[in-house]
Structures are given as structure tokens and as C-alpha cells.
Amino acid sequence: MLVLSRKRGQSIIINQNIEIFITAIEGEQVKIGISAPKEYSILRKEVVEGVRDFNQNALLTLEEMKQLNNWVQSHESEQKK
Amino acid sequence: MLHMIFKQETLTISSIVGFEKLQQFRLEEIEPGSQFAMLQSVEDPHIGFAVVSPFDLYPDYEFTLNDEIIESLGINKAEDVAVYAIITLKQPFINSTVNLVAPIVINAATCNGKQFIINNSGYSIHAPLFPSHKGGE
Numbered sequence: 001m002l003v004l005s006r007k008r009g010q011s012i013i014i015n016q017n018i019e020i021f022i023t024a025i026e027g028e029q030v031k032i033g034i035s036a037p038k039e040y041s042i043l044r045k046e047v048v049e050g051v052r053d054f055n056q057n058a059l060l061t062l063e064e065m066k067q068l069n070n071w072v073q074s075h076e077s078e079q080k081k
Numbered sequence: 082m083l084h085m086i087f088k089q090e091t092l093t094i095s096s097i098v099g100f101e102k103l104q105q106f107r108l109e110e111i112e113p114g115s116q117f118a119m120l121q122s123v124e125d126p127h128i129g130f131a132v133v134s135p136f137d138l139y140p141d142y143e144f145t146l147n148d149e150i151i152e153s154l155g156i157n158k159a160e161d162v163a164v165y166a167i168i169t170l171k172q173p174f175i176n177s178t179v180n181l182v183a184p185i186v187i188n189a190a191t192c193n194g195k196q197f198i199i200n201n202s203g204y205s206i207h208a209p210l211f212p213s214h215k216g217g218e
Contacts, residue, residue, distance in 0.1 A: 038148035041197055043189040051183040051198055052099040054206055056178070058169045060129045063118070068131055071174045 091123060092187060094194040103128055106194075108165070120165065120185065132165040135181055138212060142181060144199045154188040154195060161190040168210060178207040 004012060012041040018040070021033035034042055060068070092106045105123040116137050122128035135142045146156065156162060165185045171177045181204035187194035 007110035008206075021086050021113065041149045041198075043200065047198060048098060049108065049198075050206065051180075051196070054169070054183065055097060055099050055167070055178055055196075058130055060119075060131055064131075064170045065129065068117065068170065069111060072115050072117055076112060076115050077115075 090192050092192050092194055094120075094185060094187070094196070096185070096195045097185070098196055098198075100128060108132070117168075118165070120167075131168040131170060132185065133168055133179060133210070134162060135166040135179060135184060138179065138210065139181070139208070142204070144184075144197075144202060144204075146186065146197070147200075150186060150195055150197050154186070154193050155191055156188050157190065161188050163187040163189050163194075169207065175211055177210040179206045179210050180203075180206050182206045 006012065006022045008022050008025050010022055014020065017037055019033075019035040022030060022034070023033045024031035034044060083088050090107075093104050094109060095101065095104055097103065099172075100122075103122045103124050107121045107123060109119050109121065111117045111131075113118060116133055118132050120130045120132045146162070150156070163186075165187070166179045166181060167183075167185065169178045169180070182201075182202055183196050183198045183206070185194055186197040
């Protein structure tokens, strides 16, 4: 990981098409402006990590697949959808 | 947005977070006419998720597709977009939850999809699968 120091108002350019701009520094919090091609996804890391953990947890075991099948068969056949 | 099932098609779904190496998936109803489907990896049969159309459960559910996903999936019209939410199975089944923050968004015209993380949605990653049972949202 490359570590750079920036002051408020300064920028970093990545790959000549992404700009990271330090807009404000208030105590512990830094406000960062990001300019990137619109097909780039930009997200807070903890949000991505949360989804990663969620997906891992949501993976169905064979047992769970069977349970889901059983539930669907017993419940949904009673109703018309 | 339509609720569609892609019975025979193989979908290319990149960016399921943590499973980016798996790209080819099949989407199959658990039973014909069921609202529940399995999103199954073609490359690794151990990898599968239970999914449901979130609009069936939460009719007011909505979000905006940003430029990133429109560009990367080549979406031309809203009617081409199918949305599925991943279920976390609980015991008993009625306590199961659904992820409204990071749905799978599919362009039906191209059979390409992505897991789309909604920014600042206010929705829950663990929304009740049966909202009426839990007292609703």
C-alpha cells in the first residue's frame, strides 16, 4: 500500500483518471472527494466487508437446501400463487 | 421491474462479494411457480444461495441503479432489469431474513448480473423474509 500525506485542498491522481481530493479535515474525520469514471464502484470499506460476511453466511449447506425444498413443498402447494 | 426466471440460461454474475472467481450461475425455481429460487454456481456446485424477488415481499422496495451498474451491465431499459435478494436461512424457516442492501441485479437482455450494493439505502441486510409474521416494516 502506498501511503501519502496530503493537506486539505490537495489531491492524488490514480491512473490518470481517478482523483482523490481532501475537501475538509475536522478533528478525526477527513472529507474525501472522489472523481472517477462512472463505471467505477466507490463504496466505504466496511459496507463491502459487511456484504462479504453476509454472503459467506448466506451460503446454503446441502442440509439447508433440503430444508428449503421441504418447506416449499409443504407450504407452497397449499397456496395458489 | 419484472420478476423473471431464467430456466435454461446460464447467467454471468460477476462481483458476488467474496466469490468473484465464480462467474457462471443458474437460477432455478425451487418448485414450479415458487417465489423462491436457487442461485447455483455452475463452476462450484457447493456454492448456492436461496433468493427471492424482494418486490414480492416489500412492494414499496425501490432503489436507483447508478451509472456504474448501468454501464457495466449494458442496461438499456428498465424492463430488462431483474432483481433478486439473497436469503439467510434461519431455524425455524419463518425467521429467515433477506438482504435488501445488496441485491443481485440482472440484465435479462444480456444475462449479465452483479451484486449491487445500495449506498445509504436505509434498508436492512437482515430484513424479515415474512414481514407480516414479524409485524412488518
